[in-house]
Amino acid sequence: MDCIFCKIVAGEAPARIVYRDDLVTAFHDLRPAAPVHILIVPNRHVATLNDLTPADETWSGHLLETARRLAAEQGLTGYRLVLNVGAEGGQSVFHLHLHLVGGRRLQSHLGLA
Amino acid sequence: MDCIFCKIVAGEAPARIVYRDDLVTAFHDLRPAAPVHILIVPNRHVATLNDLTPADETWSGHLLETARRLAAEQGLTGYRLVLNVGAEGGQSVFHLHLHLVGGRRLQSHLGLA
Numbered sequence: 001m002d003c004i005f006c007k008i009v010a011g012e013a014p015a016r017i018v019y020r021d022d023l024v025t026a027f028h029d030l031r032p033a034a035p036v037h038i039l040i041v042p043n044r045h046v047a048t049l050n051d052l053t054p055a056d057e058t059w060s061g062h063l064l065e066t067a068r069r070l071a072a073e074q075g076l077t078g079y080r081l082v083l084n085v086g087a088e089g090g091q092s093v094f095h096l097h098l099h100l101v102g103g104r105r106l107q108s109h110l111g112l113a
Numbered sequence: 114m115d116c117i118f119c120k121i122v123a124g125e126a127p128a129r130i131v132y133r134d135d136l137v138t139a140f141h142d143l144r145p146a147a148p149v150h151i152l153i154v155p156n157r158h159v160a161t162l163n164d165l166t167p168a169d170e171t172w173s174g175h176l177l178e179t180a181r182r183l184a185a186e187q188g189l190t191g192y193r194l195v196l197n198v199g200a201e202g203g204q205s206v207f208h209l210h211l212h213l214v215g216g217r218r219l220q221s222h223l224g225l226a
Contacts, residue, residue, distance in 0.1 A: 049181050050190065061174030064196075068162050071198070077163065078201020081194075083177075085184070088191020090219045106203045 005095035009043050019070060023062050026070055026100075035103025036074050040066050046096045049085045067100045076102040118208035122156045132183060136175050139183055139213075148216025149187050153179050159209045162198045180213045189215040 007013035008027060009020075015027040018038055029037040040063055046052060052060060064081070071079045079102030084090040120126035121140060122133075128140040131151055142150040153176055159165060165173060177194070184192050192215030197203040 049177065049194070050185070052178065052181055054178055054182075057174040057178040058171075059174065060177045061170040061172065063177070064162065064173045065165065065167055065170040068165055069167075072163070076201075078199030078204070080198065080202045081162070081196040083194040084219070085193065086191030088189075088218055089193045089215065091191070102202065105201055106197070 003045055003093075003095050005039075005041050005093060005097065006045050009041065019066065023059050024066050026066060029099070034101040034106075036071075036076060036079070036101065038067075038070055038074075038100040040070070040098045040100060041095055047094045048091060048096055049083060051096075063098050067098055071100060071102065074102070078102060078106070080106050116158055116206075116208050118152075118154050118206060118210065119158050122154065132179065136172050137179050139179060142212070147214040147219075149184075149189060149192070149214065151180075151183055151187075151213040153183070153211045153213060154208055160207045161204060161209055162196060164209075176211050180211055184213060184215065187215070191215060191219070193219050 004013055008015040009025045017025065017027045019026040023043060024040055025043055026038050026040045029039050042059075042063070067081050079100060082099040082101065117126055121128040122138045130138065130140045132139040136156060137153055138156055139151050139153045142152050155172075155176070180194050192213060195212040195214065
C-alpha cells in the first residue's frame with residue numbers, strides 16, 4: 001500500500017494529528033493554504049467520493065460532523081469545506097479527504113479561478 | 114419565513130429542480146459558476162453547518178451521497194463539492210447548501226484567492 005494518507009492513519013508516516021476515532025482521522029495539511037487547514041479522511045482507503053456507495057451514507061455524515069466540531073475547537077465561526085473529486089476536480093491525493101480551511105477571510109466564492 | 118431556499122423546497126419560488134426526496138432538494142444555481150453548478154440543500158431550514166448537532170450525522174451523509182449520484186447522472190467524473198460556512202467562509206444564503214460544481218477543469222485548489 002503506497003497511499004500516504006493510509007500511512008498517516010496507520011501511524012507509519014508523520015503528521016500533526018488533531019483527531020482520530022474508529023472512522024476518521026484528521027491532521028494538519030503539510031502545506032497549509034490558510035491559518036487553519038485540516039484534512040479529514042476516512043480511516044479505510046477510499047480513493048474518491050465516486051467510490052462510495054449508498055450504504056456509505058451511514059458514516060459519511062461523520063466527515064461533516066467531525067469538520068463542524070474541529071472548526072469549533074479551532075475557534076472558527078466561518079470556514080470552508082472542500083472535497084475535490086477526481087483529477088479534473090483538483091484532487092491530488094487519491095484517498096478521499098475533506099479540506100477544512102479557515103482563519104482568514106475567504107474571498108473567492110467557489111475556487112473556480 | 115423569508116428564506117429563499119425554504120421557498121424553493123416548498124415549491125413557492127421557481128428553481129430548476131434536479132432531485133428531491135424526503136431529506137434534500139437539489140436545484141441548479143441561478144448564477145452558475147461552471148457548466149454544472151447544482152445546490153443541494155436539506156429540506157428543513159438549517160442556517161449553517163454550525164447549527165447541526167451530532168445527531169444530524171445520521172442524515173448529513175445523504176448530502177454527500179446525493180452529490181455523488183447527481184454528479185454521475187451529469188456525466189461528471191471530476192468535480193468539486195464546496196460548503197461555505199458563515200459570512201467569513203463566504204456563505205451568502207443562510208440555508209445550508211452544498212455546491213456541486215464541475216464540467217470544466219477546476220484549477221484553483223481550494224478557492225482561497
